Amino acid sequence: MMNLLVRLHAYCYIMQFLGLCFLIAFCVCTCEAQDRSLSDVITAFKQHQIPEHLNINFQPHVLLDVIFPQTNGTLIAFASGKQLERRETIMAPSYRIRGANRIGPFVIIAVDPDAPLPENRNISQIRHFMGSNYYKSLDLQDPNHLVNTTEAITYWRDPRPIRSSRPHRYIFLLYKQSREFRTQILVNPMSSLAYFNVSRFAAATRLGQPIGGTFMLVGPDETSPIKAYDPEKDGL
Numbered sequence: 001m002m003n004l005l006v007r008l009h010a011y012c013y014i015m016q017f018l019g020l021c022f023l024i025a026f027c028v029c030t031c032e033a034q035d036r037s038l039s040d041v042i043t044a045f046k047q048h049q050i051p052e053h054l055n056i057n058f059q060p061h062v063l064l065d066v067i068f069p070q071t072n073g074t075l076i077a078f079a080s081g082k083q084l085e086r087r088e089t090i091m092a093p094s095y096r097i098r099g100a101n102r103i104g105p106f107v108i109i110a111v112d113p114d115a116p117l118p119e120n121r122n123i124s125q126i127r128h129f130m131g132s133n134y135y136k137s138l139d140l141q142d143p144n145h146l147v148n149t150t151e152a153i154t155y156w157r158d159p160r161p162i163r164s165s166r167p168h169r170y171i172f173l174l175y176k177q178s179r180e181f182r183t184q185i186l187v188n189p190m191s192s193l194a195y196f197n198v199s200r201f202a203a204a205t206r207l208g209q210p211i212g213g214t215f216m217l218v219g220p221d222e223t224s225p226i227k228a229y230d231p232e233k234d235g236l
Protein backbone atom coordinates (compact mmCIF):
# COMPACT_ATOMS: atom_id res chain seq x y z
CA MET A 1 0.00 0.00 0.00
CA MET A 2 2.74 2.42 1.07
CA ASN A 3 4.66 1.48 -2.00
CA LEU A 4 1.70 2.24 -4.21
CA LEU A 5 1.19 5.65 -2.59
CA VAL A 6 4.82 6.56 -3.08
CA ARG A 7 4.58 5.57 -6.70
CA LEU A 8 1.37 7.51 -7.14
CA HIS A 9 3.04 10.55 -5.63
CA ALA A 10 6.02 10.25 -7.92
CA TYR A 11 3.66 9.89 -10.86
CA CYS A 12 1.81 13.08 -9.88
CA TYR A 13 5.06 15.00 -9.63
CA ILE A 14 6.13 13.81 -13.04
CA MET A 15 2.78 14.78 -14.59
CA GLN A 16 2.94 18.22 -12.97
CA PHE A 17 6.47 18.64 -14.18
CA LEU A 18 5.48 17.66 -17.71
CA GLY A 19 2.57 20.10 -17.58
CA LEU A 20 4.92 22.88 -16.54
CA CYS A 21 7.39 21.95 -19.29
CA PHE A 22 4.55 22.04 -21.78
CA LEU A 23 3.50 25.52 -20.64
CA ILE A 24 7.07 26.84 -20.77
CA ALA A 25 7.65 25.35 -24.22
CA PHE A 26 4.33 26.76 -25.39
CA CYS A 27 5.22 30.22 -24.15
CA VAL A 28 8.72 30.20 -25.58
CA CYS A 29 7.46 29.43 -29.04
CA THR A 30 4.31 31.55 -29.04
CA CYS A 31 4.18 34.27 -26.35
CA GLU A 32 6.62 36.69 -27.87
CA ALA A 33 4.84 36.35 -31.20
CA GLN A 34 1.37 37.21 -29.88
CA ASP A 35 -0.52 40.48 -29.60
CA ARG A 36 0.46 42.23 -26.39
CA SER A 37 -2.47 44.62 -26.00
CA LEU A 38 -5.84 45.54 -27.43
CA SER A 39 -4.49 48.92 -28.52
CA ASP A 40 -1.77 47.19 -30.60
CA VAL A 41 -4.48 45.18 -32.34
CA ILE A 42 -6.69 48.20 -32.96
CA THR A 43 -3.75 50.16 -34.37
CA ALA A 44 -2.75 47.33 -36.70
CA PHE A 45 -6.34 46.95 -37.93
CA LYS A 46 -6.53 50.70 -38.63
CA GLN A 47 -3.16 50.81 -40.38
CA HIS A 48 -4.33 48.07 -42.73
CA GLN A 49 -7.74 49.71 -43.29
CA ILE A 50 -9.55 46.65 -42.05
CA PRO A 51 -12.52 48.25 -40.25
CA GLU A 52 -13.46 50.24 -43.37
CA HIS A 53 -12.88 47.38 -45.81
CA LEU A 54 -14.92 44.95 -43.71
CA ASN A 55 -17.51 47.51 -42.60
CA ILE A 56 -16.96 46.62 -38.97
CA ASN A 57 -16.86 48.75 -35.86
CA PHE A 58 -13.78 47.16 -34.31
CA GLN A 59 -13.68 47.65 -30.55
CA PRO A 60 -12.28 44.37 -29.25
CA HIS A 61 -12.21 43.53 -25.57
CA VAL A 62 -10.47 40.17 -25.79
CA LEU A 63 -7.22 39.12 -27.46
CA LEU A 64 -7.54 36.32 -29.99
CA ASP A 65 -4.52 34.08 -30.64
CA VAL A 66 -4.37 32.00 -33.81
CA ILE A 67 -1.84 29.18 -33.64
CA PHE A 68 -0.72 27.12 -36.62
CA PRO A 69 0.60 23.60 -36.06
CA GLN A 70 3.60 22.67 -38.19
CA THR A 71 4.46 19.30 -39.72
CA ASN A 72 7.54 19.09 -37.45
CA GLY A 73 5.36 19.43 -34.32
CA THR A 74 6.18 23.06 -33.50
CA LEU A 75 3.56 25.83 -33.25
CA ILE A 76 3.52 29.23 -34.92
CA ALA A 77 1.64 32.19 -33.44
CA PHE A 78 1.70 35.77 -34.69
CA ALA A 79 0.95 39.34 -33.67
CA SER A 80 -1.60 41.29 -35.77
CA GLY A 81 -0.19 42.34 -39.12
CA LYS A 82 2.73 39.92 -39.14
CA GLN A 83 3.61 38.25 -42.46
CA LEU A 84 3.81 34.46 -42.42
CA GLU A 85 5.13 32.05 -45.03
CA ARG A 86 2.37 30.31 -46.95
CA ARG A 87 3.69 26.88 -45.95
CA GLU A 88 3.37 27.83 -42.27
CA THR A 89 -0.38 28.36 -42.67
CA ILE A 90 -1.44 25.14 -44.40
CA MET A 91 -2.88 23.23 -41.43
CA ALA A 92 -6.02 24.39 -39.61
CA PRO A 93 -5.06 26.63 -36.68
CA SER A 94 -6.21 26.38 -33.09
CA TYR A 95 -7.46 29.36 -31.13
CA ARG A 96 -6.96 30.91 -27.69
CA ILE A 97 -8.50 33.96 -26.08
CA ARG A 98 -7.18 36.20 -23.37
CA GLY A 99 -9.28 38.57 -21.26
CA ALA A 100 -12.69 36.96 -21.72
CA ASN A 101 -14.96 36.63 -18.71
CA ARG A 102 -17.48 34.45 -20.50
CA ILE A 103 -16.72 30.85 -21.41
CA GLY A 104 -18.65 30.81 -24.68
CA PRO A 105 -20.11 29.90 -27.03
CA PHE A 106 -18.15 31.87 -29.61
CA VAL A 107 -18.12 32.00 -33.41
CA ILE A 108 -14.88 32.43 -35.36
CA ILE A 109 -14.86 33.64 -38.96
CA ALA A 110 -11.77 34.18 -41.16
CA VAL A 111 -11.89 36.14 -44.43
CA ASP A 112 -9.58 37.35 -47.19
CA PRO A 113 -10.77 40.75 -48.48
CA ASP A 114 -7.97 40.93 -51.09
CA ALA A 115 -9.06 38.36 -53.66
CA PRO A 116 -8.07 38.02 -56.39
CA LEU A 117 -5.66 40.95 -55.77
CA PRO A 118 -5.39 43.75 -53.21
CA GLU A 119 -5.80 46.16 -56.16
CA ASN A 120 -8.88 44.34 -57.47
CA ARG A 121 -10.99 42.82 -54.75
CA ASN A 122 -13.89 41.84 -56.98
CA ILE A 123 -14.40 38.26 -55.74
CA SER A 124 -13.90 39.16 -52.08
CA GLN A 125 -14.37 38.32 -49.42
CA ILE A 126 -13.21 34.73 -49.56
CA ARG A 127 -14.43 32.90 -46.48
CA HIS A 128 -11.46 30.89 -45.15
CA PHE A 129 -13.07 29.57 -42.02
CA MET A 130 -16.34 29.59 -40.11
CA GLY A 131 -16.68 27.62 -36.90
CA SER A 132 -19.09 27.88 -33.99
CA ASN A 133 -19.71 26.48 -30.52
CA TYR A 134 -16.24 27.39 -29.30
CA TYR A 135 -15.83 27.33 -25.51
CA LYS A 136 -12.94 28.06 -23.20
CA SER A 137 -11.25 24.79 -22.35
CA LEU A 138 -11.83 23.02 -19.04
CA ASP A 139 -8.18 21.98 -19.12
CA LEU A 140 -6.55 23.82 -16.20
CA GLN A 141 -3.19 23.53 -17.92
CA ASP A 142 -4.39 25.82 -20.71
CA PRO A 143 -7.74 27.43 -19.78
CA ASN A 144 -7.55 30.03 -22.55
CA HIS A 145 -7.59 27.43 -25.24
CA LEU A 146 -10.84 27.33 -27.26
CA VAL A 147 -12.49 24.01 -27.93
CA ASN A 148 -15.27 23.51 -30.49
CA THR A 149 -18.07 21.09 -29.76
CA THR A 150 -19.40 20.92 -33.32
CA GLU A 151 -17.90 20.57 -36.80
CA ALA A 152 -16.81 23.69 -38.67
CA ILE A 153 -19.29 25.18 -41.13
CA THR A 154 -16.45 26.19 -43.45
CA TYR A 155 -13.27 24.16 -42.90
CA TRP A 156 -9.94 25.97 -42.91
CA ARG A 157 -8.94 26.89 -46.44
CA ASP A 158 -5.23 27.70 -46.58
CA PRO A 159 -4.13 31.04 -48.12
CA ARG A 160 -3.61 30.81 -51.89
CA PRO A 161 -2.72 34.22 -53.28
CA ILE A 162 -1.72 34.00 -56.95
CA ARG A 163 1.92 34.25 -57.90
CA SER A 164 1.79 37.86 -59.09
CA SER A 165 0.00 39.11 -55.99
CA ARG A 166 1.18 41.25 -53.14
CA PRO A 167 0.44 39.66 -49.74
CA HIS A 168 -3.24 39.40 -48.79
CA ARG A 169 -4.75 40.13 -45.39
CA TYR A 170 -6.24 37.09 -43.67
CA ILE A 171 -8.51 38.36 -40.93
CA PHE A 172 -9.87 36.31 -38.02
CA LEU A 173 -12.85 37.67 -36.09
CA LEU A 174 -14.29 36.36 -32.84
CA TYR A 175 -17.99 36.88 -32.05
CA LYS A 176 -20.25 36.07 -29.16
CA GLN A 177 -22.52 33.38 -30.56
CA SER A 178 -26.12 34.54 -30.84
CA ARG A 179 -29.21 32.39 -30.56
CA GLU A 180 -30.10 33.38 -34.13
CA PHE A 181 -26.76 32.01 -35.33
CA ARG A 182 -27.68 28.47 -34.29
CA THR A 183 -30.57 28.39 -36.74
CA GLN A 184 -28.97 30.40 -39.54
CA ILE A 185 -29.27 28.99 -43.06
CA LEU A 186 -27.29 31.65 -44.94
CA VAL A 187 -24.04 29.67 -44.94
CA ASN A 188 -23.62 25.89 -44.94
CA PRO A 189 -20.69 23.62 -45.88
CA MET A 190 -21.77 23.72 -49.55
CA SER A 191 -21.99 27.53 -49.82
CA SER A 192 -19.63 29.35 -52.17
CA LEU A 193 -16.56 30.75 -50.42
CA ALA A 194 -16.46 33.83 -52.66
CA TYR A 195 -18.47 37.07 -52.49
CA PHE A 196 -18.85 36.69 -48.75
CA ASN A 197 -19.63 39.76 -46.66
CA VAL A 198 -18.85 39.22 -42.99
CA SER A 199 -20.56 42.38 -41.71
CA ARG A 200 -23.74 41.60 -43.63
CA PHE A 201 -23.64 38.03 -42.35
CA ALA A 202 -23.04 39.17 -38.75
CA ALA A 203 -25.95 41.61 -38.96
CA ALA A 204 -28.29 39.00 -40.41
CA THR A 205 -27.44 36.43 -37.72
CA ARG A 206 -27.33 39.00 -34.89
CA LEU A 207 -23.72 38.30 -34.03
CA GLY A 208 -23.22 42.02 -33.54
CA GLN A 209 -19.68 43.40 -33.76
CA PRO A 210 -16.59 41.23 -33.25
CA ILE A 211 -15.31 41.13 -29.65
CA GLY A 212 -11.81 40.12 -30.75
CA GLY A 213 -9.70 39.66 -33.83
CA THR A 214 -6.30 39.40 -35.38
CA PHE A 215 -4.84 39.14 -38.88
CA MET A 216 -1.78 37.95 -40.75
CA LEU A 217 -0.35 38.75 -44.15
CA VAL A 218 0.49 35.92 -46.54
CA GLY A 219 2.07 36.29 -49.95
CA PRO A 220 2.56 33.76 -52.73
CA ASP A 221 5.39 31.23 -52.89
CA GLU A 222 6.69 28.89 -55.61
CA THR A 223 3.75 26.51 -55.08
CA SER A 224 1.11 29.25 -55.50
CA PRO A 225 -1.40 29.14 -58.36
CA ILE A 226 -0.70 31.29 -61.44
CA LYS A 227 -4.33 31.88 -62.26
CA ALA A 228 -6.86 33.44 -59.91
CA TYR A 229 -9.52 31.29 -58.32
CA ASP A 230 -12.68 31.61 -60.39
CA PRO A 231 -15.80 31.16 -58.27
CA GLU A 232 -17.91 30.47 -61.37
CA LYS A 233 -15.70 27.59 -62.62
CA ASP A 234 -13.67 26.31 -59.69
CA GLY A 235 -16.64 25.38 -57.50
CA LEU A 236 -16.28 26.15 -53.80
Ligand SMILES: *[C@@H]1O[C@H](CO)[C@@H](O)[C@H](O)[C@H]1NC(C)=O
Pocket (backbone or CB within 6 Å): 070, 071, 072, 073, 074, 087, 088
Ligand atom coordinates in the same frame (compact mmCIF):
# COMPACT_ATOMS: atom_id res chain seq x y z
C1 LIG B 1 9.67 23.58 -37.81
O1 LIG B 1 9.09 24.09 -39.00
C2 LIG B 1 9.02 25.52 -39.07
C3 LIG B 1 8.37 25.90 -40.39
O2 LIG B 1 7.17 25.28 -40.62
C4 LIG B 1 10.40 26.10 -38.97
O3 LIG B 1 10.30 27.52 -38.98
C5 LIG B 1 11.07 25.65 -37.69
O4 LIG B 1 12.40 26.12 -37.66
C6 LIG B 1 11.08 24.13 -37.60
N1 LIG B 1 11.56 23.78 -36.27
C7 LIG B 1 12.32 22.70 -36.04
C8 LIG B 1 12.72 22.49 -34.62
O5 LIG B 1 12.66 21.95 -36.93
Ligand SMILES: *[C@@H]1O[C@H](CO)[C@@H](O)[C@H](O)[C@H]1NC(C)=O
Pocket (backbone or CB within 6 Å): 120, 122, 123
Ligand atom coordinates in the same frame (compact mmCIF):
# COMPACT_ATOMS: atom_id res chain seq x y z
C1 LIG C 1 -12.58 40.56 -61.59
O1 LIG C 1 -11.43 41.17 -62.13
C2 LIG C 1 -10.71 40.36 -63.04
C3 LIG C 1 -9.43 41.09 -63.37
O2 LIG C 1 -9.64 42.42 -63.67
C4 LIG C 1 -11.57 40.07 -64.25
O3 LIG C 1 -10.87 39.24 -65.15
C5 LIG C 1 -12.83 39.36 -63.78
O4 LIG C 1 -13.72 39.15 -64.85
C6 LIG C 1 -13.55 40.17 -62.70
N1 LIG C 1 -14.60 39.34 -62.14
C7 LIG C 1 -15.78 39.82 -61.81
C8 LIG C 1 -16.75 38.85 -61.25
O5 LIG C 1 -16.08 41.01 -61.95
Ligand SMILES: *[C@@H]1O[C@H](CO)[C@@H](O)[C@H](O)[C@H]1NC(C)=O
Pocket (backbone or CB within 6 Å): 092, 131, 148, 149, 150, 151, 152, 155, 156
Ligand atom coordinates in the same frame (compact mmCIF):
# COMPACT_ATOMS: atom_id res chain seq x y z
C1 LIG D 1 -13.72 20.94 -34.22
O1 LIG D 1 -13.37 21.53 -35.46
C2 LIG D 1 -12.45 20.78 -36.25
C3 LIG D 1 -12.21 21.50 -37.55
O2 LIG D 1 -12.12 22.85 -37.45
C4 LIG D 1 -12.99 19.40 -36.53
O3 LIG D 1 -12.02 18.65 -37.21
C5 LIG D 1 -13.41 18.70 -35.26
O4 LIG D 1 -14.02 17.48 -35.57
C6 LIG D 1 -14.37 19.60 -34.48
N1 LIG D 1 -14.72 18.94 -33.22
C7 LIG D 1 -15.95 18.50 -32.95
C8 LIG D 1 -16.14 17.89 -31.61
O5 LIG D 1 -16.86 18.56 -33.75
Ligand SMILES: *[C@@H]1O[C@H](CO)[C@@H](O)[C@H](O)[C@H]1NC(C)=O
Pocket (backbone or CB within 6 Å): 055, 197, 198, 199, 200
Ligand atom coordinates in the same frame (compact mmCIF):
# COMPACT_ATOMS: atom_id res chain seq x y z
C1 LIG E 1 -21.16 44.36 -47.03
O1 LIG E 1 -22.42 44.63 -46.46
C2 LIG E 1 -22.52 45.91 -45.88
C3 LIG E 1 -23.82 45.96 -45.09
O2 LIG E 1 -24.88 45.40 -45.82
C4 LIG E 1 -22.43 46.95 -46.99
O3 LIG E 1 -22.52 48.25 -46.43
C5 LIG E 1 -21.08 46.79 -47.68
O4 LIG E 1 -20.99 47.66 -48.79
C6 LIG E 1 -20.87 45.36 -48.16
N1 LIG E 1 -19.50 45.21 -48.59
C7 LIG E 1 -19.16 44.74 -49.77
C8 LIG E 1 -17.70 44.64 -50.04
O5 LIG E 1 -19.99 44.42 -50.61
